[in-house]
Amino acid sequence: MKSLSGALRKLALSATALIGLALSPAFAEDINALVWCDHSDPNFLKPFEDATGIKVNVKEFEGTGAGLAILDQSQPGEWDVMVIDSVDVRRGVDKKLFEPLPEDKLPFGDLYKEVTLDAFTKIDGKRYGITEKFGYNTIGFNNTKVDPADMQSLQSLVGDKYKGRIAIYDYYLPVIGMAALAAGKKTAELTEADLPAIKEVLLKMKANAKLVGEVTASQTALATGEVDILVGGGEWVTAGLAKENPALDFSIPKEGGILWSQSLAMLSASQKKDAALKFIQYVLSPEGQARLATSSCYWGMPANQKAALTDEQKKVLRYDDQPDFLARAQLYPAPDEKLDKQMQDVWTEMLQAQ
């Protein structure tokens, strides 16, 4: 009896495994992508996988340093595609990690010119990164709890009126950029000499802040009413929550906002460059752009102006305001190694300030 039941169990397990294999989609090929969380949304990946038979294996990371470290620790050819801050594309090129992209096979003509950031993504005449999504680090707020007129100036963040009702997004570059704007400086021209004035603004912001939180913490704080203002917030925080909480809003204050831009790059060691290119083409296509822009992790503006967004999605993303926003937005700070370190130390000092 025992051997019979054992045989039956084995048979049942084998049958289950076969059914599992039969039900799982067969992929002709797969690629490995180092991505940010917005690329992990099945609604974004599945249409590509179904249409091409190419499975996209994703690994999420945060921060260029962490992403480059993963590449350093991997075998050459292990990764095919990578998402990276547009201003950091050069860091990958310097390490000879990226492959030039064929501009003629990608819809460059349809992209917002202001977000391609050629100064950072095109090196020695070759394009190594293509902008896929962008947005603003600016002021996110609950328009039923604060005076929206106050949100038109960065000075509201350093005054007493909203003390204890502010959260600061925990990423030093964009928030330092905002502090620079508040201090009347241009982000593209920042030098070591600007840091004392920036630090002064940061310390005032910190004195008003209840917390300094990464994406989830700051988003949760604003959504739950723990705070009413998020320094560094923008459509990436408010748009995805618009249905549940239409009071969440963002402004580009008179001093401007910080333009963030994320790019896709192809790894030079990839053994599957054709499949990788197909994926990049999908991401930049109108359909891929709409899905990426409205990813469940966070929303953002599609770089392609022909993105197939619905009217409602365009409204939430302030699609029609983009020309004005882009005209007023300033560049994401892109410091050299020395200034980057100094900026991070200023940020550390701000975090430690009581």
Added chain:
Amino acid sequence: MWTLAFFAAPFIAMAVVSLTSHDGGGGLTFANYQQFFANPSYTQALVNSLEVTLIVTVVSILLAYPFAWILAEQIPERWQRLALILAVLPFWTSYVVRSYSWLLVLAEKGVVNNTLVQLGLIAEPIQLANTRFTTVTGFVHFFVMLLTLTIFANLKQLSPSYRKAAADLGAGPVRTFLHVVLPLTFPGIMVGAFLTFVLAIGDYITPQILGGNNELLMPQLIMLQIGRRGDFPLASALSILLMAVVTVAYLASARWLKIERA
């Protein structure tokens, strides 16, 4: 071999990396260590870590000891297993989920603030979340259970004849506890305290979620070096310093335990 492969070799690699520079130039240097001691924000992170960890360790011992004593002495033997299971239940939940739960409980509109307002004890919600208090609370919630287990095990091993002998010699319950039970359970306290210290001082998740980044602890400072800049040499140097602190804590604990055994 295990220790060599998974501790000694990585440790040596990290120590070597800590002596290199982020820009890759030059030979071996102590610049990363000098940088730590020259920057008050960095040294403050170590001070914060030590303060938080010591508070957590002391509070956890003070709460765990009576808890363990009740479990060992007051709960009937047949219920002790169930009581222990209930005591370690928090270990079964996700670390991250547990931390976020504390954040919600202590939030401005959370259970604690709502209760205090409804009882009239405070007029308006006070800031409990995103503070050092929250970090300590999250840690203590976890480590009280750990310490309870080590102290409970120690109390159960204690022969009743010690207490009988003390009573025969005229010692009352308080004196017996202070001069017999407490010293004999000191090894259990020290083992639990050391584990608490080591696990708390190296923890990144709890202060990151619960502290609201209103102050930096060493693990957060280490992660800050890696996130964007990928400054592994400095992160390694900070990690080595953290390990040095843990080593000192170990030596201090070992010394105490040795004295007790003697």
